[in-house]
Amino acid sequence: MDNSKLPINQIIARINDAAEMAREIISEANIFEAIIEGFNEAEGTNLKLTDITNLEAAQDWIDEFLEKYSDV
Structure with a gap:
């Protein structure tokens, strides 16, 4: 539509x-x-937001991270 x-x-x-x-x-x-930064500190990695290009894989990664570290 023409604004x-x-x-x-x-x-x-x-x-x-x-x-x-x-x-x-x-x-x-x-x-x-912030989640990536926490993961990097916990796992000794250096992931960056730009390293995550597949949203489905990113969601799986977040779920796995939260499951692993939610009790810490």
Whole structure:
């Protein structure tokens, strides 16, 4: 849809929605980086967020990490 034909309040609402989505994504990435940092310290590795390219594998990795270290 051509945003130039929308009322200003709808344009602002769309911008706010996009900003909220961006904040959520950044928050999730920060949480994931913290988990990776904890794993690196516990396992003596040097993984980085950019090393994780497959989301399904990443979810399995997170589940395994949380299962292993949630009782610590």
